Amino acid sequence: MATKTPEQINDDLLRPLSGISGRYALSAALLAGVAVAAFCAFFYQAYTGLGVSGLRWPVFWGFYITNFVFWIGLSHAGTLISAILRLSNATWRRPVTRCAEVITVFALSIGAMFPIIHLGRPWLAFWLFPYPSERRIWPNIHSPLLWDFFAINTYLIASVTFLLLPIIPDMALVRDRAAGLRKKIYRALALGWTGTPKQWHRLETAMHVMAIVVIPVAVSVHSIVSWDFAMAPVPMWHSTIFAPYFVCGAIFSGIAALLLAMALLRKFLHLEEYLLPIHFENLGKLLLVMSVLWFYFIFAERLTTWYGNSVGEMPVFWATQHGSYAPLFWTMMFCNFLIPVPILAIRKLRSITGTAIASFTIVIGMWLERFLIIVPSLSHKYLTYSWGTYRPTWVEITITAGTFSGLALLYMIFSKVVPIISIWELKVGLRQVPHSARIIVEPKEVGAD
Amino acid sequence: MQRRDFLKISAVAGATAALEGCGNPDHQLIRFVPEEDLIPGIATWKPSICTLCPAGCGLLVRVMQGEAEVVREGRLGLLKMGLAKKLEGNPAHPINQGKLCPRGQAGLQVTYHPDRIQGPLARVGPRGSGQFREMTWESATRQLASQLADLQESGQEGSLALITSPLRGQKRAILDAFANHFKKSLPVELAFFDDSTIRAANLASFGHALPLTLDLGQSNYVVSFGADFLGTWNSPVAQAIGFGRMRTGRPGERAKFVQFEQRISQTGASADEWIPVQPGTEGAVALGLAHVMLAENLRPAAGAGHAGLLLEGWSEGLPDYAPEKIAAQTGVKAETIVRIAREAAAHDPAVAILGGAAAAHTNGLVGALAANALNALLGSVGKPGGILFPPLLAAKESGISLEILASQINSRAAAAKVLLVYNADPVFSAPAAWGVRAALDKIPFIASFSSFLDETTMLADLILPDHSPLESWLDDAPPSGSARTIRSVAPPAMHPLHNTRSMPDVLLDLAHQLGGDLASTLPWKTYDEAIEASFAALYKEKGTKIAKDADEFWQKAQDQGGWWSTEPESVPASPAGAPSGVVKPRAPEFAGDPNDYPFHFLPFASQLLYDGSLAHLPWMQEAPDPLSTVMWGTWVEVNPRTARKLSLQPGDLVEVTSPHGKLEAPALVNPGIAPDVIAMPVGQGHQNFTRYASGRGANPISILSPLTVEGTQSLAWAATRVKLSVVGRGKLILFGGSLTEVSPELEHR
Amino acid sequence: MAHRWGMVIDLDRCTGCEACVVACRAENNIATVGEEQAGLSRAKHWIRVERYYEGEFPDVKVKFQPVLCQQCDAAPCETVCPTFASYHTGEGLNGQIYNRCIGTRYCANACPYEVRFFNFFNPVWDKPLHLQLNPDVSVRTVGVMEKCTFCVQRIKAGEIQAEAEKRELKDGEIRPACVQSCPPEAMVFGDLNDAESRASRLANSRRRTKLLAELGTRPKVTYLQRDSWHGDENA
Numbered sequence A: 001m002a003t004k005t006p007e008q009i010n011d012d013l014l015r016p017l018s019g020i021s022g023r024y025a026l027s028a029a030l031l032a033g034v035a036v037a038a039f040c041a042f043f044y045q046a047y048t049g050l051g052v053s054g055l056r057w058p059v060f061w062g063f064y065i066t067n068f069v070f071w072i073g074l075s076h077a078g079t080l081i082s083a084i085l086r087l088s089n090a091t092w093r094r095p096v097t098r099c100a101e102v103i104t105v106f107a108l109s110i111g112a113m114f115p116i117i118h119l120g121r122p123w124l125a126f127w128l129f130p131y132p133s134e135r136r137i138w139p140n141i142h143s144p145l146l147w148d149f150f151a152i153n154t155y156l157i158a159s160v161t162f163l164l165l166p167i168i169p170d171m172a173l174v175r176d177r178a179a180g181l182r183k184k185i186y187r188a189l190a191l192g193w194t195g196t197p198k199q200w201h202r203l204e205t206a207m208h209v210m211a212i213v214v215i216p217v218a219v220s221v222h223s224i225v226s227w228d229f230a231m232a233p234v235p236m237w238h239s240t241i242f243a244p245y246f247v248c249g250a251i252f253s254g255i256a257a258l259l260l261a262m263a264l265l266r267k268f269l270h271l272e273e274y275l276l277p278i279h280f281e282n283l284g285k286l287l288l289v290m291s292v293l294w295f296y297f298i299f300a301e302r303l304t305t306w307y308g309n310s311v312g313e314m315p316v317f318w319a320t321q322h323g324s325y326a327p328l329f330w331t332m333m334f335c336n337f338l339i340p341v342p343i344l345a346i347r348k349l350r351s352i353t354g355t356a357i358a359s360f361t362i363v364i365g366m367w368l369e370r371f372l373i374i375v376p377s378l379s380h381k382y383l384t385y386s387w388g389t390y391r392p393t394w395v396e397i398t399i400t401a402g403t404f405s406g407l408a409l410l411y412m413i414f415s416k417v418v419p420i421i422s423i424w425e426l427k428v429g430l431r432q433v434p435h436s437a438r439i440i441v442e443p444k445e446v447g448a449d
Numbered sequence B: 001m002q003r004r005d006f007l008k009i010s011a012v013a014g015a016t017a018a019l020e021g022c023g024n025p026d027h028q029l030i031r032f033v034p035e036e037d038l039i040p041g042i043a044t045w046k047p048s049i050c051t052l053c054p055a056g057c058g059l060l061v062r063v064m065q066g067e068a069e070v071v072r073e074g075r076l077g078l079l080k081m082g083l084a085k086k087l088e089g090n091p092a093h094p095i096n097q098g099k100l101c102p103r104g105q106a107g108l109q110v111t112y113h114p115d116r117i118q119g120p121l122a123r124v125g126p127r128g129s130g131q132f133r134e135m136t137w138e139s140a141t142r143q144l145a146s147q148l149a150d151l152q153e154s155g156q157e158g159s160l161a162l163i164t165s166p167l168r169g170q171k172r173a174i175l176d177a178f179a180n181h182f183k184k185s186l187p188v189e190l191a192f193f194d195d196s197t198i199r200a201a202n203l204a205s206f207g208h209a210l211p212l213t214l215d216l217g218q219s220n221y222v223v224s225f226g227a228d229f230l231g232t233w234n235s236p237v238a239q240a241i242g243f244g245r246m247r248t249g250r251p252g253e254r255a256k257f258v259q260f261e262q263r264i265s266q267t268g269a270s271a272d273e274w275i276p277v278q279p280g281t282e283g284a285v286a287l288g289l290a291h292v293m294l295a296e297n298l299r300p301a302a303g304a305g306h307a308g309l310l311l312e313g314w315s316e317g318l319p320d321y322a323p324e325k326i327a328a329q330t331g332v333k334a335e336t337i338v339r340i341a342r343e344a345a346a347h348d349p350a351v352a353i354l355g356g357a358a359a360a361h362t363n364g365l366v367g368a369l370a371a372n373a374l375n376a377l378l379g380s381v382g383k384p385g386g387i388l389f390p391p392l393l394a395a396k397e398s399g400i401s402l403e404i405l406a407s408q409i410n411s412r413a414a415a416a417k418v419l420l421v422y423n424a425d426p427v428f429s430a431p432a433a434w435g436v437r438a439a440l441d442k443i444p445f446i447a448s449f450s451s452f453l454d455e456t457t458m459l460a461d462l463i464l465p466d467h468s469p470l471e472s473w474l475d476d477a478p479p480s481g482s483a484r485t486i487r488s489v490a491p492p493a494m495h496p497l498h499n500t501r502s503m504p505d506v507l508l509d510l511a512h513q514l515g516g517d518l519a520s521t522l523p524w525k526t527y528d529e530a531i532e533a534s535f536a537a538l539y540k541e542k543g544t545k546i547a548k549d550a551d552e553f554w555q556k557a558q559d560q561g562g563w564w565s566t567e568p569e570s571v572p573a574s575p576a577g578a579p580s581g582v583v584k585p586r587a588p589e590f591a592g593d594p595n596d597y598p599f600h601f602l603p604f605a606s607q608l609l610y611d612g613s614l615a616h617l618p619w620m621q622e623a624p625d626p627l628s629t630v631m632w633g634t635w636v637e638v639n640p641r642t643a644r645k646l647s648l649q650p651g652d653l654v655e656v657t658s659p660h661g662k663l664e665a666p667a668l669v670n671p672g673i674a675p676d677v678i679a680m681p682v683g684q685g686h687q688n689f690t691r692y693a694s695g696r697g698a699n700p701i702s703i704l705s706p707l708t709v710e711g712t713q714s715l716a717w718a719a720t721r722v723k724l725s726v727v728g729r730g731k732l733i734l735f736g737g738s739l740t741e742v743s744p745e746l747e748h749r
Numbered sequence C: 001m002a003h004r005w006g007m008v009i010d011l012d013r014c015t016g017c018e019a020c021v022v023a024c025r026a027e028n029n030i031a032t033v034g035e036e037q038a039g040l041s042r043a044k045h046w047i048r049v050e051r052y053y054e055g056e057f058p059d060v061k062v063k064f065q066p067v068l069c070q071q072c073d074a075a076p077c078e079t080v081c082p083t084f085a086s087y088h089t090g091e092g093l094n095g096q097i098y099n100r101c102i103g104t105r106y107c108a109n110a111c112p113y114e115v116r117f118f119n120f121f122n123p124v125w126d127k128p129l130h131l132q133l134n135p136d137v138s139v140r141t142v143g144v145m146e147k148c149t150f151c152v153q154r155i156k157a158g159e160i161q162a163e164a165e166k167r168e169l170k171d172g173e174i175r176p177a178c179v180q181s182c183p184p185e186a187m188v189f190g191d192l193n194d195a196e197s198r199a200s201r202l203a204n205s206r207r208r209t210k211l212l213a214e215l216g217t218r219p220k221v222t223y224l225q226r227d228s229w230h231g232d233e234n235a
């Protein structure tokens, strides 16, 4: 990278913004098709009733809430990691932050749809919104769902801001190189950025403040998501470990998703010279730490449950250890720990392909983890007479698939509109301006042409 | 997608959905002028009678104004009318004292059933095709009248056959008069779970063929042999009320209840001690208990009177029934029999009950005699807390059995030209081996009074649909459940929804069309006139102290739901009426070689579908069976050990084969059934019985062997042996998850 | 003093007959869902009779335990409901306002007794079965949660009647449908604030237990455990 000139950087990173290849169009169409199918499935469900899903007594939450937790968890990839890397001044972070922040915004938006998708009467979702209504009833602030509402909205606003702020200078760059309609659009997106020292100063200050703000917000979001479960007296939900366990799992799955996204971008957008093995190496190490930490949490959770030997919890425990959910449980253990740890721990294996494989299994494993937190507990509550099962239907599967393609599609579109690697930050990195100086003045460089 | 867009789209979808609901032209119906005055929103409570099982509980019907689509004078329209909304027990009624069983409450669904036959129908297609055409009542009754007139004119009066459920009161009187005019004999009474064996035993033991009434509320020790007295047997609501009192209704006193049977029934589930016994040896256990009491001088042998002496060996102290001698045969340990005999003798009043499968073996009559003798020995006959026999206002005699009728027709020993079927489904309720279906095919003209197209009504040439019970006048004389003499009566609780007529009214109409003797023995124009006449007679006999005249008595009876005596009564035993001779207890016989058919087959009455006559009610189909928790289906119960031996998983489809047929049903593992017994509920397996019951499950009655209870005409429905094989995976809908309260995972660690 | 409605269920009397189950369905307009949906565990039974086997043949025992909403004083279903559709009434009942329910089903997860049932579809009554519907009880639509209300319509009717007649309510005057039907009178309903009511007195029986008492939900339903026969205690 050190060999690249600013001009080459501009060329390389702005190239994806112009022109649409046939392969791109085809993949986009495919992804859009699945997303449209998911929309149709949802409207069919809303019109007919939730009975078209596989939910039943007593398993009232299934795929949708699994997806909710999964996507919200995934959203911890970006903003949180990027903020931590920014604050710790990890210089290698520069090509990575934007990929990461985008994941947050999209995963969060998708995740936030699930509480609505899963409602019995989704058209009344606005009743969750605290607005002064004629019935003079506010939503119930005791309900963790309300906490969710606030936490997710706060996180969404923060992440969108966090993503958009550092995009402004790059928009100006595109604006200055574009012509015609494109120029008009990018002029609007650049919000009048001219690169004055004052603007740079404000941007840097805002980024710093946001980086500090966003960390506790992100931690709170997944803590609160965990409390959706932990606040209910359901066997193996009602646990103090849930908040840190969920935050850990969120960051874990987030990094994995980020690595996976980076590997794909690197290949498809030909960013081999920007997303370097060092990035995969460093994030891989982080992923290794998270995998071990995640194992520590699940071990602590299982061990205390087992020793506690409580009548309410043991049926859930055994259902996952060697009962009907055991195949899923052990698949999860392989995906989250047994496969990734050797790959990530052995330097030779911690290659780009290696980390991508590890990340892939972790994404699957973490989805299963959420499913295994929700369903076995609900199907084995206290009165054994009420025990039941759950099996998803095509509606839930389609909607789930639709959100995955939705995320991929949004990502593809985004990478066509905005440089997926922050150009100005890269350049700043090039010039080795000491971050601690907090003076980033390079007005001429942007918009010089 | 952003959240805002999504909300917009769903709002549009919602609005489109809402529009569809409005302005549907189908609902532009004419409005009829209401036939009654009702205040909207105010409920009135009207007495009625439950007809869903023979117990005859008293009802209170909650009636409120509503709007029903009805046909009046051939026109469809909306009518504001009183509609039955809920059935509750009549608190004044001595039998059920305000309570109802689950079946009784579902009686509402009979009235509002979507597949009710809405008017008279004549068959057009071939028999059994289910093709009928609508017709008027005038032409329907004329057609039947001319069939009957033909019989009269050709001197073939004897070739009228009648099959009904066991009836009581004036309904029975009208039907009997009708039958008597033609056939000079009684109608065939058909009830799968009938009490004729018990009544025959009572005749032999006590000199009267009355069914027994229990007084559990005052009992201190209850030994029951196979009787599901809290679920379906005899008068279950009355018995359950007594059971509650006997358990915790008397401070400081709590009776013990011991149940002997092969499979834990709903009743057995409430027992303090549940003891498995070999099928058909229940009577032997009863005699074993008597032996101990005699041997230990706990009761004097003579105390049992005729009921004891009737049994061979009684005066000698029943030497063959020493506990050690019967232990192997009955499967009950000697010390258990000794202990229970001592406990029973020490806890006065103690009562023995025998019923259900125990009375449905070939030796069931002897079993019932043994139980009677045990009661007599315990001194509990006619005593509070024992067994009582309230006097009946009219003696009850039965005609020939369906089995005999069918065999007579099939062997051409008797010809039946015209068959009238009321409130019975002989095709469903009879073993295939009886040949009922073939016999019906030989009858040229079949008229059914059924409200539903059941298996038998499908074969009818003419259908004359009855009112639902809530729409009809009703009267009843329930013989059991209360020690008081009872005559129930109820005017219709609501107007008829459809173009139906009450069966007794149709018979009276026919009698008038036919004229002659028949018309003069049935002088009333309508059923309610007949009931009123019987109450006028009752007034003279019993009512002069309570009402100033017959009209007032009649009015009071209608308001209250009937007349009942104020004091409990019990007809004393009169050996004079009993046949003489000594009975030798016998071992039970079973159809099927034990080597080929290793299992005893135990059909049992379903708490919800009863004998299958309630399988058409969705409330009953969707209520979980108390023990299996099955909904909407049938099942075969197998002991876990047997299941393991057969490598059978719960839910596997099994084939049950008897010497007389086979059926398929999903298997259910039941820890409370003997390893050599296979049990199956009666109720499902209807080919034709409305949208809710047709084609669902299998009918265990169909594969039963045609053995009878020796000394009676009753079917020995517990005397068939079967074999079992797994044929695939079945479908079983269970409401309950786990069999045990503590997770098996926790228990077996 | 305000009423505090409670129930006592005597397991020594309950025969598992299911009369209460059908009575509740009839009184409260609980739709049947049909074979297919019942097969998917969507049948709605505001009260159910749990059956448990104990032991192995021939030493088998069966226990029946009717389970309905326990009307918890510390009801987990209430705190989690975002719209106050599940809420605590002035008389301590756990109210369920169908119109307010948006169908998160969170309450059903939180309820340890699994007594909350969801309308997966709009209920259907094959005509004219709908004529039976009780006009005092609303019919629930698709997407809302429903459960035992202690027959609040009967409670209200009784209270209004007593008020109109300017008198106190009599003990036993108000009986929910299940209580009304129960043949062995295993269920007793009454005011727990009235120390003299039958329910209050029975709730102090030596046989008293609360279902899942350890969870701290403080149910207003008391179960009296099966008693043993005096002879058994010496054995």
Ligand SMILES: Nc1nc2c(c(=O)[nH]1)N[C@H]1C(S)=C(S)[C@@H](COP(=O)(O)OP(=O)(O)OC[C@H]3O[C@@H](n4cnc5c(=O)[nH]c(N)nc54)[C@H](O)[C@@H]3O)O[C@H]1N2
Pocket: A133, A135, C099, C100
């Ligand atoms: N066909 C027909 N049309 C009629 C009438 C009729 O009898 N038949 N009656 C007429 C009369 S008298 C009236 S008053 C009107 C009534 O007409 P509307 O006011 O439309 O009354 P509803 O349909 O009962 O309720 C409206 C909506 O409020 C929702 N809702 C319930 N609780 C709440 C809440 O707490 N907050 C919010 N935001 N919404 C809630 C319900 O889900 C429902 O969708 O209809 C008139 N139109």
Ligand SMILES: Nc1nc2c(c(=O)[nH]1)N[C@H]1C(S)=C(S)[C@@H](COP(=O)(O)OP(=O)(O)OC[C@H]3O[C@@H](n4cnc5c(=O)[nH]c(N)nc54)[C@H](O)[C@@H]3O)O[C@H]1N2
Pocket: B040, C138
């Ligand atoms: N469960 C439930 N209950 C509700 C409501 C609800 O949504 N659900 N809505 C509430 C509301 S908003 C309202 S306004 C009330 C409405 O309650 P009601 O006022 O009881 O309204 P309706 O039942 O529509 O009409 C009453 C009667 O008036 C008769 N009628 C029609 N035209 C005339 C006429 O010209 N003269 C006379 N004398 N009678 C006539 C009708 O046939 C009917 O029997 O219900 C309230 N109750």
Ligand code: SF4
Pocket: B050, B051, B052, B053, B054, B055, B056, B057, B096, B100, B101, B102, B103, B104, B105, B235, B236, B237
């Ligand atoms: S026992 Fe049940 S079905 Fe029989 S008459 Fe009484 S309420 Fe009706």
Ligand code: SF4
Pocket: C068, C069, C070, C071, C072, C075, C076, C077, C078, C094, C110, C111, C112, C113, C114, C115, C116, C147, C217
């Ligand atoms: S039993 Fe369940 S539904 Fe009823 S109040 Fe308690 S938590 Fe709520």
Ligand code: SF4
Pocket: C080, C081, C082, C083, C084, C085, C086, C100, C101, C102, C103, C104, C105, C106, C107, C108, C144, C145
């Ligand atoms: S399902 Fe309805 S009652 Fe239950 S928590 Fe959600 S909104 Fe509240």
Ligand code: SF4
Pocket: C023, C024, C025, C027, C028, C046, C047, C068, C069, C147, C148, C149, C150, C151, C152, C176, C177, C178, C179
């Ligand atoms: S109290 Fe009422 S609503 Fe509750 S179970 Fe009993 S009948 Fe049903």
Ligand code: SF4
Pocket: C013, C014, C015, C016, C017, C018, C019, C020, C021, C049, C066, C178, C181, C182, C183, C184, C185, C186, C187
């Ligand atoms: S009605 Fe009474 S006896 Fe019957 S199951 Fe319900 S609680 Fe038990």
